[in-house]
Amino acid sequence: MTQKLLSRTVWILALVSLFADVASEMLYPIMPLYLKSIGFSVLLIGILEGVAQAISGLSKGYFGRLSDRTGRRLPFIRSGYLLAALSKPMLAFSSIPLWVFGARTLDRFGKGLRTSARDALLSDEATPETKGRVFGFHRAMDTLGACFGPGIALVYLYFNPGQYRPLFYYAFVPGLLSVLLLYLLREKRKPAKALSPRTKYNFLDFLHYWRESPLTYRRLLVGLLLFALFNSSDFFLLLRMKEAGLNDTHLIGLYILYNLIYALSSYPMGVIADRWGLKRVYLFGLGLFVLVYFGMATFELNWVYLPLIFLYGLFAAATEGISKAWITNISAPQDTATAIGTYTAFESIATLGASALAGLLWQLYGAAATFLASGIAALLVILYLALTTSSPVYRRA
Incomplete structure (x- = not known):
């Protein structure tokens, strides 16, 4: 019996991500403006985002491991999207710094709670030969939300300049829709892993997977994380x-x-x-990254940025979903969520370091040196991955 290239589950998860991203991206352009309007300094905003992103990254690893151990996916996915939806109106409910910290952290914690289990469920819905298109389709729908969300925010602010707070309440609507869609899914529960009665769960338990994982996985992760360490926030491109x-x-x-x-x-x-x-496609994507960053380092002509941003969109499409598909193809099915969670946890930490490093290079040597350093680092990563990795598939029994 042949399997559909895109199953019902894949479609629903893609729509869930689309609505959730509409909710998040409605707030992305105005979040720093709103925080400053309620008294947050730039330093406090930086601390808030750093803490939130760190919690998101570490929780991806923990809950990915827990999802594999319990054999469950949907409880993690539903709870994660629900927390993220609830955090949107909470951000506007009070301007007390501790409350805002809690609401923003709840949003990122929800992302960490759901991400690994969701990606593992996507992997379960694909064969090794269709992983690329399944993850690519999900990424496409997710990113469409990043197109609609800012557009909605711009239209709203055009008619209501400076009125940020209501937008947080409006963002709850697509967030809630994403949660309700998840109740159309049913899960075939997998057997839980047999563990010793002495086994304890802890927040950093996923770190053990590094020692247990296949050599191919560790080699791939080294390359992916080296790249993440020099792939700073898109904020620097805008700047x-x-x-x-x-x-x-x-x-x-x-x-x-x-x-x-x-x-x-x-x-x-x-x-x-x-x-x-x-x-091949991932390395092609890294090659596009090199072109974009070398272009950013070299040119200051306004018309050049249009083709560079076009190439940057192609780079993201050729790497983000593809990297997860590659990871799931070299990991055992019973460890899929753990493998993805471990990668995304380390990636989150590396990304924080990347932005700090870029900021330091920018301050000391200027913008051109910052982009040039990232482009050279990406070239070295291409060489490393080309020589040390392959993309075999894990055949299901």
């Missing part, structure tokens, strides 16, 4: 273009264009990866 003279409208337009290219390219990139190989 570079702002310094070159682009106004706020052009910057937001380019941000929406990036997400649109990312969304429209993700599924085709997944199809190509299934045919040509996950490794």
Whole structure:
């Protein structure tokens, strides 16, 4: 019996991600403005985001491990999306710093709670030969939300300038829709792993998987994390273009264009990866990253940024979903959530370091040196992955 390329479960999870991302991206452009309007300093905003992202990253590893051990996916996915939806109106309910910290952390904790289990469920719905297109399709729908969300926010603020607080309540609606859609899914519970009665769960338990994992997984993760360490926040791209003279409208337009290219390219990139190989497409994506960052380091002509952002959207489509598909193809099915969770946990930490490193390089040597260093690092990662890794598949019994 042949399996559908995109099953009902994949479609529902994709729609869930679309609505959840609409809710999140409605608030993304105005979050720093709102926080400053209620008295947060730039330093406090940085601390808030750093703590929230760290909790998100570490919880992905923990709950991925727990999902594999219990043999369950949906409870983690539903709870994670529910917490993220509830956090949106909570952010506007009170301006007390401790409350805002709690609400923002709840949102990121919800992301950590759901991500590994969701990606493992996507993997379960694919064969080794269709992983690229399944993860690519999900990434495409997720990123469409990143196109719609800022657009909704821009229209709202055009008619209601400076009125940030109601937008947080409106964002609850698509967030709630994402949760309700999940109740259309049913899960075939897998047997829980047999563990010793002395086995205890702890928040960093997923770290043990590094020693237990296949050598191919560890080699791949080294390359992915080295790249993450030099792949700083997209904020630096926007800052570079702002310094070159682009106004706020052009910057937001380019941000929406990036997400649109990312969304429209993700599924085709997944199809190509299934045919040509996950490794080849991922390395192609890194090559695009090198071109973009070298271009950012070299040019300050406004018209150049349009093709660079176009290429940057293709880079994201060729790497984000593809990396997860590659990981699931070299991990045992019973360890899928753990493998993804361990990677995303380490990646979150590396990403925090990447932005700090980029900021330091920018301050000491300027923007061109920052982008040049990242481009050179990506070239070295391409060489490392080309020589040390392969993309074999784990055949299901």
